[in-house]
Amino acid sequence: MDKKAKEILFSTFWSSSGWKREKKLEKFDFEYAKSKGLMFDTARLDHKELGDKIKSTYRKIDKKEIVKMFIASLASRRLEYRSFLSSFAVARVFEKHKFKSNENRFCNICGVFHKEKTEYDLNVMNFEKIKWGGVRLSHIEYVAFDLEQALSMEKIIPTDEDYKILDEIKKTILTSSFDDRPRQLEKRLAKIFKSNANEREVILNIFGICGILESDKQKGFFEYFIPAIDREIRPINKTDWSYPVDWWQGKFGINEKAWNYYFE
Numbered sequence: 001m002d003k004k005a006k007e008i009l010f011s012t013f014w015s016s017s018g019w020k021r022e023k024k025l026e027k028f029d030f031e032y033a034k035s036k037g038l039m040f041d042t043a044r045l046d047h048k049e050l051g052d053k054i055k056s057t058y059r060k061i062d063k064k065e066i067v068k069m070f071i072a073s074l075a076s077r078r079l080e081y082r083s084f085l086s087s088f089a090v091a092r093v094f095e096k097h098k099f100k101s102n103e104n105r106f107c108n109i110c111g112v113f114h115k116e117k118t119e120y121d122l123n124v125m126n127f128e129k130i131k132w133g134g135v136r137l138s139h140i141e142y143v144a145f146d147l148e149q150a151l152s153m154e155k156i157i158p159t160d161e162d163y164k165i166l167d168e169i170k171k172t173i174l175t176s177s178f179d180d181r182p183r184q185l186e187k188r189l190a191k192i193f194k195s196n197a198n199e200r201e202v203i204l205n206i207f208g209i210c211g212i213l214e215s216d217k218q219k220g221f222f223e224y225f226i227p228a229i230d231r232e233i234r235p236i237n238k239t240d241w242s243y244p245v246d247w248w249q250g251k252f253g254i255n256e257k258a259w260n261y262y263f264e
Contacts, residue, residue: 005036058091083134111228133202176250208245211258
């Protein structure tokens with residue numbers, strides 16, 4: 001990854017005090033970062049085009065390569081490789097459909113805002129992807145963007161250390177207490193591999209989307225696509241977790257079928 005281009009991308013959105021309210025980007029900086037594949041022109045797509053893009057890109061994806069890239073990110077902390085797994089999981093069960101909305105705003109099926117052409121800032125998506133490993137993981141516009149990036153990224157190969165970390169993650173999940181929630185699990189994972197809380201949260205959210213961490217009633221995207229209108233929000237005041245991992249407890253363990261599909 002080009003260091004200067006990364007600095008341009010990050011400085012557009014982030015400062016020492018957090019998110020920038022005003023984003024200033026010189027044209028020559030943008031063009032440089034764009035030439036290195038880290039910044040992009042604004043995408044303008046409608047509901048149908050997003051669906052078509054997801055399915056057409058998914059058909060070019062090799063699951064084994066996606067899984068390898070995720071595993072290889074564990075020891076290296078190459079966060080930009082992690083969300084390919086959840087994007088693949090969503091695209092795998094995604095079905096093209098007609099826009100359906102009760103309020104003519106968000107599609108009840110995929111959650112996309114508005115049926116007509118909408119502008120999407122791919123740069124903020126890429127910033128979030130590189131800094132944290134991805135934020136809007138189940139958003140269809142992010143899935144479409146992320147899958148395209150998967151095709152262009154340099155392949156990375158997992159090491160023995162990566163596989164050891166993956167094995168320890170699974171053991172840690174399976175030894176969770178009956179009432180443990182994602183936060184307790186995240187803290188226990190801190191002992192296994194070098195990472196911060198945000199990085200571990202993203203990994204657990206990815207596992208939720210893949211259907212590996214779910215509850216009996218709130219399922220991930222393994223057997224079928226979960227319509228946006230059916231992604232139940234846990235009734236608490238504040239949560240750092242996404243659907244469905246927010247519903248997970250230690251008593252639910254691991255969906256072995258989903259784990260084996262991706263990692264065995």
